[in-house]
Amino acid sequence: MTDATHASPGPWPWAPSKRAQQQYEELANHPVAPVPQDEVDAMIRRITTDPYGAGSTRAEHGPEWDRVAAFGSTVIPYQIHDPAQNPQARQRFVIILRIVWAD
Numbered sequence: 001m002t003d004a005t006h007a008s009p010g011p012w013p014w015a016p017s018k019r020a021q022q023q024y025e026e027l028a029n030h031p032v033a034p035v036p037q038d039e040v041d042a043m044i045r046r047i048t049t050d051p052y053g054a055g056s057t058r059a060e061h062g063p064e065w066d067r068v069a070a071f072g073s074t075v076i077p078y079q080i081h082d083p084a085q086n087p088q089a090r091q092r093f094v095i096i097l098r099i100v101w102a103d
Helices: 018-029 037-049
Strands: 014-016 066-071 074-081 093-096
Touching (some): 014 018, 014 037, 018 037, 037 066, 037 093
Parallel strands (some): 014 093
Antiparallel strands (some): 066 074
Protein backbone atom coordinates (compact mmCIF):
# COMPACT_ATOMS: atom_id res chain seq x y z
CA MET A 1 0.00 0.00 0.00
CA THR A 2 1.22 3.51 -0.76
CA ASP A 3 2.51 5.57 2.13
CA ALA A 4 0.25 8.58 2.81
CA THR A 5 3.13 11.01 2.21
CA HIS A 6 3.53 9.62 -1.30
CA ALA A 7 -0.13 9.31 -2.20
CA SER A 8 -1.20 11.08 -5.34
CA PRO A 9 -4.27 10.86 -7.54
CA GLY A 10 -4.22 8.71 -10.65
CA PRO A 11 -1.43 7.04 -12.56
CA TRP A 12 1.85 8.85 -13.02
CA PRO A 13 2.91 9.91 -16.51
CA TRP A 14 6.03 8.08 -17.64
CA ALA A 15 8.77 8.40 -20.20
CA PRO A 16 11.36 5.87 -21.27
CA SER A 17 15.04 6.67 -21.56
CA LYS A 18 16.41 6.15 -25.10
CA ARG A 19 17.79 2.79 -24.02
CA ALA A 20 14.50 1.67 -22.45
CA GLN A 21 12.62 2.72 -25.62
CA GLN A 22 14.98 0.60 -27.75
CA GLN A 23 14.59 -2.37 -25.41
CA TYR A 24 10.79 -1.98 -25.38
CA GLU A 25 10.69 -1.89 -29.20
CA GLU A 26 13.06 -4.86 -29.39
CA LEU A 27 10.67 -6.91 -27.24
CA ALA A 28 7.64 -5.76 -29.25
CA ASN A 29 9.27 -6.69 -32.57
CA HIS A 30 10.99 -9.91 -31.49
CA PRO A 31 9.34 -12.99 -33.04
CA VAL A 32 10.13 -15.10 -29.97
CA ALA A 33 10.45 -12.48 -27.24
CA PRO A 34 12.22 -13.68 -24.08
CA VAL A 35 9.58 -11.84 -22.01
CA PRO A 36 5.94 -11.45 -23.04
CA GLN A 37 5.14 -7.85 -23.98
CA ASP A 38 2.04 -7.88 -21.78
CA GLU A 39 4.23 -8.79 -18.76
CA VAL A 40 6.41 -5.71 -19.39
CA ASP A 41 3.31 -3.54 -19.92
CA ALA A 42 1.82 -4.84 -16.65
CA MET A 43 5.03 -3.99 -14.78
CA ILE A 44 5.04 -0.47 -16.22
CA ARG A 45 1.40 -0.07 -15.15
CA ARG A 46 2.30 -1.18 -11.61
CA ILE A 47 5.17 1.31 -11.53
CA THR A 48 3.08 4.22 -12.83
CA THR A 49 0.16 3.40 -10.53
CA ASP A 50 2.31 3.28 -7.37
CA PRO A 51 5.95 4.15 -8.06
CA TYR A 52 6.93 4.13 -4.38
CA GLY A 53 5.23 0.79 -3.71
CA ALA A 54 6.07 -1.06 -6.94
CA GLY A 55 9.76 -1.35 -6.26
CA SER A 56 12.49 -0.76 -3.76
CA THR A 57 15.46 1.59 -3.70
CA ARG A 58 18.31 0.38 -5.91
CA ALA A 59 20.88 0.69 -3.13
CA GLU A 60 20.35 -0.17 0.53
CA HIS A 61 20.77 3.44 1.61
CA GLY A 62 19.98 4.95 -1.78
CA PRO A 63 17.68 7.86 -2.45
CA GLU A 64 13.93 7.23 -2.37
CA TRP A 65 13.56 8.41 -5.99
CA ASP A 66 16.04 5.88 -7.49
CA ARG A 67 14.18 2.55 -7.54
CA VAL A 68 13.92 -0.86 -9.20
CA ALA A 69 10.97 -3.21 -9.73
CA ALA A 70 11.32 -6.93 -10.44
CA PHE A 71 8.86 -9.62 -11.44
CA GLY A 72 9.83 -13.06 -12.68
CA SER A 73 12.82 -12.68 -14.96
CA THR A 74 12.21 -8.99 -15.69
CA VAL A 75 13.81 -6.06 -13.88
CA ILE A 76 12.97 -2.40 -14.53
CA PRO A 77 15.08 0.32 -12.88
CA TYR A 78 13.30 3.68 -12.74
CA GLN A 79 13.46 7.15 -11.23
CA ILE A 80 10.63 9.11 -9.63
CA HIS A 81 10.38 12.84 -10.25
CA ASP A 82 8.06 14.07 -7.52
CA PRO A 83 7.74 17.81 -6.74
CA ALA A 84 6.10 16.89 -3.40
CA GLN A 85 9.30 15.13 -2.30
CA ASN A 86 11.95 17.02 -4.29
CA PRO A 87 11.61 20.76 -4.98
CA GLN A 88 14.00 20.41 -7.95
CA ALA A 89 11.50 18.20 -9.79
CA ARG A 90 9.41 20.42 -12.04
CA GLN A 91 6.67 17.93 -12.78
CA ARG A 92 5.43 14.57 -11.53
CA PHE A 93 6.50 11.61 -13.66
CA VAL A 94 8.47 8.38 -13.77
CA ILE A 95 11.45 7.68 -16.03
CA ILE A 96 11.88 4.04 -17.03
CA LEU A 97 15.67 3.63 -17.30
CA ARG A 98 16.01 0.13 -18.74
CA ILE A 99 14.10 -3.10 -19.27
CA VAL A 100 16.27 -6.05 -18.28
CA TRP A 101 15.30 -9.67 -18.71
CA ALA A 102 17.07 -12.97 -18.13
CA ASP A 103 17.01 -15.47 -20.95
